[in-house]
Amino acid sequence: MSFTFPKKEKxxxxxxxEQLFAEGKSVSNYPVKLIYLKTAHDDGSKIKTGVTASKRNFKSAVKRNRIKRLMRECYRLxxxxxxxxxxxxxxFMFLYLGKDMPTYEHLETCFKLIIKKLLTKENHENVD
Known part of the structure; x- marks a missing residue:
């Protein structure tokens, strides 16, 4: 498993x-929220991932892009x-809900906790 984030996984x-926001389940650990949906992909990729930061909380595109870049890096690693x-x-869709600029270290701890929550939630659903 490589640490790349190729185009087919985006x-x-x-x-x-739209289907993800309408039907998806969510896991959150403030300031990051993960919305996910089990679905099939045509191109053979196992997971499709997107990241977003709210324009309401961050008016400056520079700040939004920085947050998205940090989130993509956390996901990739x-x-x-x-x-x-x-x-x-x-x-998957990762949403940044906070109102302050995050540090990479803070985002990475949030990502690890969210992934842990996701895995426990999905594994419990698969057992039932």
Whole structure:
């Protein structure tokens, strides 16, 4: 498992994003929230992922882009935790809900906790 984030793993389909927000389940650890949905992908990728930061909380595009860049980096470096422990195809959307600029270290701890919550939630649902 490599630490790359190729184009085929990026969530870009408008239909899939709308379906994700309409039907998806969520896990959160303030200031990051994960919305996920089990779904099939045409291109053979196991997981499609997107990140977003609210324009309401961050008027400056520079700040929004910095937050999204940090979140993509956190996902990229912690991706093997998800890929090695989850079955099936998923769509993920990571939302930044905070109002302050985060540090990378804070985001990384949030990501690890969210991934841990996701894995426990999904593994319990698979057992039932």
């Amino acid at each position: 969530l870009k389909s408008k239909k899939l994003i 912690n991706k093997p935790l998800i890929f090695n422990n989850i079955e099936g195809d998923y769509a």
